[in-house]
Amino acid sequence: MPPAIPHPAARRATVFAPRLQALFDEHLGKDLARLEPDTIGIAGAELADRILSARKATETERPTFKPLHGRSISRTEASAGIRTIGRDIREALTHPIPERTDLSGPWPITGHMFLRDLVLRGDPYRLRILMSRKLEIDTKLTWTTIVVGAALPGRPKPGPRLTHTAHLVAEAEGYQDRRYAMGMYRRLAAPVCFTISTLVANALWLGAPFDEGVPSRNILYEAMRLLPPSWNLLRNRSPEYPVIDDRIRPGDDLLMLPLLTHRDPALWDAPDAFRPERWDTLDPDDTPGYMPFGHASERCWGRHMVMPLAELLLDHIRRTGLVVAPGQRTAEVPLLGLLGVKEIHIGPRSRIRRARA
Ligand code: HEM
Numbered sequence: 001m002p003p004a005i006p007h008p009a010a011r012r013a014t015v016f017a018p019r020l021q022a023l024f025d026e027h028l029g030k031d032l033a034r035l036e037p038d039t040i041g042i043a044g045a046e047l048a049d050r051i052l053s054a055r056k057a058t059e060t061e062r063p064t065f066k067p068l069h070g071r072s073i074s075r076t077e078a079s080a081g082i083r084t085i086g087r088d089i090r091e092a093l094t095h096p097i098p099e100r101t102d103l104s105g106p107w108p109i110t111g112h113m114f115l116r117d118l119v120l121r122g123d124p125y126r127l128r129i130l131m132s133r134k135l136e137i138d139t140k141l142t143w144t145t146i147v148v149g150a151a152l153p154g155r156p157k158p159g160p161r162l163t164h165t166a167h168l169v170a171e172a173e174g175y176q177d178r179r180y181a182m183g184m185y186r187r188l189a190a191p192v193c194f195t196i197s198t199l200v201a202n203a204l205w206l207g208a209p210f211d212e213g214v215p216s217r218n219i220l221y222e223a224m225r226l227l228p229p230s231w232n233l234l235r236n237r238s239p240e241y242p243v244i245d246d247r248i249r250p251g252d253d254l255l256m257l258p259l260l261t262h263r264d265p266a267l268w269d270a271p272d273a274f275r276p277e278r279w280d281t282l283d284p285d286d287t288p289g290y291m292p293f294g295h296a297s298e299r300c301w302g303r304h305m306v307m308p309l310a311e312l313l314l315d316h317i318r319r320t321g322l323v324v325a326p327g328q329r330t331a332e333v334p335l336l337g338l339l340g341v342k343e344i345h346i347g348p349r350s351r352i353r354r355a356r357a
Contacts, residue, residue: 008326009207009274014227017335020259028260032247038237040252043260045267045289047245051254052233052295054240061234063337064191064302068183081168082301085119085188088163089305092118097316104322104347107204108340109133111197111313119192119309123166124156130186131193142186150179165189195229196306198340200313202227205331205341206274208317208324216314217307218279224262224292226274231259231339233294259339261289322346 016024023041027033031044042048060066065073065081073081097118103110116131126149135142155178156162156170165188172181203223210219233256235241241248248254263271267289269278284290285299293300300306325345332342 008209008324011329012205012324013330014205014333014341015330016333019335020333023257023260024263027257028263029265032245035255038251038253039255040248041255041257041260043257043264045261045264048256048261048289048291049295050244051235051241052256053297054244055238056298058236061236063230064187068187069180071180079301081184081188084164084168085192086305088119088165089192089309092121093308093312097312099320101316103313103317103320105345106343107346108197108201109343110346111200112193114313115193115196115309120163120166120189122161123163126152127156127166127169127182127185130182131190133194146179146182146186150175150182191302192305192309194338196310196313198229198338199223199306199310200317201344202229202340203314204317204324204346205344207276210276210318214276216311216318218276219314220307220310221279221284222274222276225268225290226262226272227333227339227341228258228262228292229338229340230292230294230300232257256291258291261291264289317346321349323349
């Protein structure tokens with residue numbers, strides 16, 4: 001019998017930033033590890049479950065709705081905001097992606113731009129610019145862009161061309177409120193472009209080309225297991241925690257580490273292998289230690305938008321026969337809040353043969 005041809009993904013190596021690699025090397029399989037004199041990492045599924053059940057995240061721990069320009073964002077306002085961007089996404093999803101749409105190019109940036117245009121459509125430049133990845137370099141840059149955008153004359157006017165999310169800005173009265181509404185626009189729309197393009201890029205890197213019968217949803221669940229975009233969840237020191245485990249001191253902040261929990265050999269068969277088929281029988285909402293969208297007590301509010309959009313992109317890429325450049329053998333995963341491959345090259349099988357190594 002001729003030797004089996006290895007899957008192209010088997011020739012690809014994911015190169016984690018040294019501090020991420022050190023987490024794997026030093027702490028994989030442990031339930032708890034001291035990372036800094038006042039910071040403990042939690043990788044044990046049961047321990048993470050007890051900690052995350054002990055109390056809700058405070059407003060400064062929340063990734064999306066931290067206070068904005070010093071103003072707290074109430075739960076009512078936060079859920080109204082999520083409903084608003086949700087309406088824009090639902091409208092974007094009513095039309096299939098035109099078959100001729102070419103998603104080849106460097107990822108995640110190509111997916112990011114596509115999502116920006118799909119969801120934010122014809123919103124004015126001063127709002128769409130808030131999706132720029134360059135703003136991630138420095139929060140001061142985001143702040144300046146918002147300040148300038150809010151002060152510019154000729155501000156956005158309500159009307160059918162604007163998204164529902166842009167109406168928050170168009171309907172704001174006066175400079176201060178407009179500035180705040182622009183901050184909210186970024187808070188609501190940026191995660192859609194950033195997180196979903198990263199998730200799809202991670203999936204492509206880990207497993208493309210995929211077998212035809214494998215559902216894109218299972219591919220995405222498995223990608224979030226091995227490369228969880230939210231790779232750590234912070235919980236600041238709190239009196240509930242030392243009671244749960246006496247290795248936690250009153251002054252310790254805690255970092256839940258799905259990155260490690262998701263590869264714990266005690267929980268997963270072949271923990272490092274990319275096997276979307278494991279999700280044929282597992283329930284992602286009820287699998288101990290699987291928490292890409294956080295804990296059951298308060299899961300990501302955006303997850304019902306994330307999954308259909310990510311599937312839409314991945315289905316289109318698969319249908320149009322795009323693959324990872326066979327010449328690309330490594331991809332870096334930098335140490336950032338959002339975990340993902342820095343740049344991978346995607347293109348049609350025929351044209352991308354020898355693309356960059
Ligand atoms: C791949 C995509 C995403 C992943 C993996 C993800 C993951 C998570 C996780 C792990 C949490 C829990 C955080 C904690 O308990 O500390 C969370 C909370 C949350 N997520 Fe997501 N998320 C994604 C995309 C989005 C998007 C697109 C939105 C909306 C624009 C969103 C909105 C929220 C909100 C509102 C919360 C509740 C806490 C807060 O205010 O931040 N997420 N998400």
